[in-house]
Amino acid sequence: xxxxxxxxxxxxxxxxxxxxxxxxxxxxxxxxxxxxxxxLVEFFGDLxxxxxxxxxxxxxxxxxxxxxxxxxxxxIYLSTPEDQRGKGxxxxxxxxxxxxxxxxxxxxxxxxxxxxxPYWIRNLGQPIVKGAGYVCPLYxxxxxxGTLTSSLVYPLTRCLYGxxxxxxxxxDFGFRGELVNQFLDSPVWTESIEHFGVDIWMTTVALNAxxxxxxxxxxSPKIHRVKDPYAQLSVLFRQIVSAMFDLMAVYSDFWRMxxxxxxxxxxxxxxxxxxxxVPVEINMxxxxxxxxxGFDDHFALWEAQFDQTHVNKLQEIRSLGLQHFSFxxxxxxxxxxxxxxxYSAMQGEQRANLIDSLLPLYLGKVLSFVKKTxxxxxxxxxxxxxxxxxxxxxxxxxxxxxME
Amino acid sequence: xxxxxxxxxxxxxxxxxxxxxxxAGYEVITADSGYKLLERIEEEKPDLVILDIKMVDYxxxxxxxxxxxxxxxxxxxxxxxYDTFKEDMKSIAADFYVxxxxxxxxxxxxxxxALETRLP
Numbered sequence: 372x373x374x375x376x377x378x379x380x381x382x383x384x385x386x387x388x389x390x391x392x393x394x395x396x397x398x399x400x401x402x403x404x405x406x407x408x409x410x411l412v413e414f415f416g417d418l419x420x421x422x423x424x425x426x427x428x429x430x431x432x433x434x435x436x437x438x439x440x441x442x443x444x445x446x447i448y449l450s451t452p453e454d455q456r457g458k459g460x461x462x463x464x465x466x467x468x469x470x471x472x473x474x475x476x477x478x479x480x481x482x483x484x485x486x487x488x489p490y491w492i493r494n495l496g497q498p499i500v501k502g503a504g505y506v507c508p509l510y511x512x513x514x515x516x517g518t519l520t521s522s523l524v525y526p527l528t529r530c531l532y533g534x535x536x537x538x539x540x541x542x543d544f545g546f547r548g549e550l551v552n553q554f555l556d557s558p559v560w561t562e563s564i565e566h567f568g569v570d571i572w573m574t575t576v577a578l579n580a581x582x583x584x585x586x587x588x589x590x591s592p593k594i595h596r597v598k599d600p601y602a603q604l605s606v607l608f609r610q611i612v613s614a615m616f617d618l619m620a621v622y623s624d625f626w627r628m629x630x631x632x633x634x635x636x637x638x639x640x641x642x643x644x645x646x647x648x649v650p651v652e653i654n655m656x657x658x659x660x661x662x663x664x665g666f667d668d669h670f671a672l673w674e675a676q677f678d679q680t681h682v683n684k685l686q687e688i689r690s691l692g693l694q695h696f697s698f699x700x701x702x703x704x705x706x707x708x709x710x711x712x713x714y715s716a717m718q719g720e721q722r723a724n725l726i727d728s729l730l731p732l733y734l735g736k737v738l739s740f741v742k743k744t745x746x747x748x749x750x751x752x753x754x755x756x757x758x759x760x761x762x763x764x765x766x767x768x769x770x771x772x773x774m775e
Numbered sequence: 776x777x778x779x780x781x782x783x784x785x786x787x788x789x790x791x792x793x794x795x796x797x798x799a800g801y802e803v804i805t806a807d808s809g810y811k812l813l814e815r816i817e818e819e820k821p822d823l824v825i826l827d828i829k830m831v832d833y834x835x836x837x838x839x840x841x842x843x844x845x846x847x848x849x850x851x852x853x854x855x856x857y858d859t860f861k862e863d864m865k866s867i868a869a870d871f872y873v874x875x876x877x878x879x880x881x882x883x884x885x886x887x888x889a890l891e892t893r894l895p
Binding site: 509533535537581583586588628629630631632633634635636637640750754 | 840843844847848850861862864865867868869870888889891892894895
């Protein structure tokens with residue numbers, strides 16, 4: 372149960388829940404709650420809906436901003452204790468509340484979204500009402516937005532679990548209420564999952580539960596509070612990759628069976644207007660510098676853990692220089708597979724060091740992607756990502772072999 | 776023997792696919808349009824559908840959405856004369872696509888891959 376709860380209207384049952392996880396989001400949570408409530412009324416008016424703010428004991432007035440937001444939909448406020456941070460912990464409180472309310476449909480929306488519209492609630496909730504198990508959004512994204520997803524999270528998740536979920540780590544999603552039992556009983560729950568790793572953890576649990584997954588086309592980009600992508604990158608990278616590796620260890624029986632991949636069902640394809648994403652600028656020199664610095668910092672570890680063929684390939688990539696820089700998909704996929712094998716044999720700090728050593732390689736992979744796609748349209752760049760995913764799938768037998 | 780449903784309004788394509796895929800060891804049934812396609816799938820229970828994108832009276836991409844919504848795991852391979860369909864996001868609900876050709880090597884490869892995705 373949540374450490375703290377306010378349920379002003381004593382709601383004890385609900386059909387559909389819209390949840391808003393937060394930590395110090397007083398500035399935006401009021402408008403998110405209003406838009407989400409409007410979505411519940413407009414598209415699910417015949418169902419008993421409730422808005423839940425699952426908070427990390429914010430100190431900036433988030434609770435009041437949420438509870439005072441306009442709208443007729445009842446609200447429940449939940450919080451972790453003061454010293455317990457992380458979206459994952461907020462969502463655990465949500466799962467328990469959903470089970471108690473016996474809600475059939477749950478939609479989660481992040482508290483800092485600035486362009487939330489009521490139809491988002493429809494797009495993430497309606498497929499569940501119609502029988503889907505889990506819904507991931509398909510936001511309109513510029514080719515250089517979400518490079519961690521495009522270069523690592525999507526291809527790896529797809530080749531492992533066999534579903535083409537393009538944005539599997541998006542912070543907003545919908546799921547069938549009964550899935551909370553799978554989430555609460557999951558054998559994997561780590562510090563990384565308590566924080567940034569929770570989104571990919573949820574999608575992976577749903578994939579392994581063999582729930583029908585839908586992708587819902589949102590018709591717009593997701594605009595949220597501007598954050599410095601480099602400031603949080605190392606923490607984000609470590610948490611997401613370690614969450615993925617921890618999940619790989621637990622679900623190995625499943626991913627060993629999976630060959631190639633399948634599409635998901637789609638929703639929202641009738642969008643009349645599709646917004647154009649804001650271009651994302653990438654500093655290629657900075658990426659190249661960080662890739663090269665990786666050799667100074669981590670080469671000994673790479674030599675110890677990766678097959679000599681791939682170590683040689685990395686040295687060859689380094690020798691190319693910025694102008695001719697290229698990081699082949701096969702090398703990237705096999706290095707990630709070998710990193711998982713090494714991670715499986717390590718503990719604690721060793722694991723953290725290993726994952727930190729992958730960060731400059733990831734930045735090199737992004738650089739290669741940017742160079743390959745800089746003259747491409749968004750659609751052409753998307754096809755390039757799909758081809759890279761096929762490279763992961765083609766190389767999956769190598770993963771199975773080295774893990775035997 | 777896996778059963779393949781070929782949906783195409785061009786007779787020579789249906790004949791070509793039928794002959795070659797039968798020779799490759801598949802059972803093949805055909806439909807010349809999207810008319811009552813879901814009922815046909817329900818009756819025949821094919822293991823895989825090869826779907827023409829542009830038929831005279833039917834948009835293959837719309838049919839694809841109907842199939843995917845009702846038969847979540849049924850493999851569907853889009854068959855097309857041009858690859859401009861990729862501009863339409865609905866196409867990502869297909870397992871694979873092939874550009875129509877008299878050489879069916881690529882199609883056979885995609886069929887084998889799609890059938891391998893079935894889990895026990």
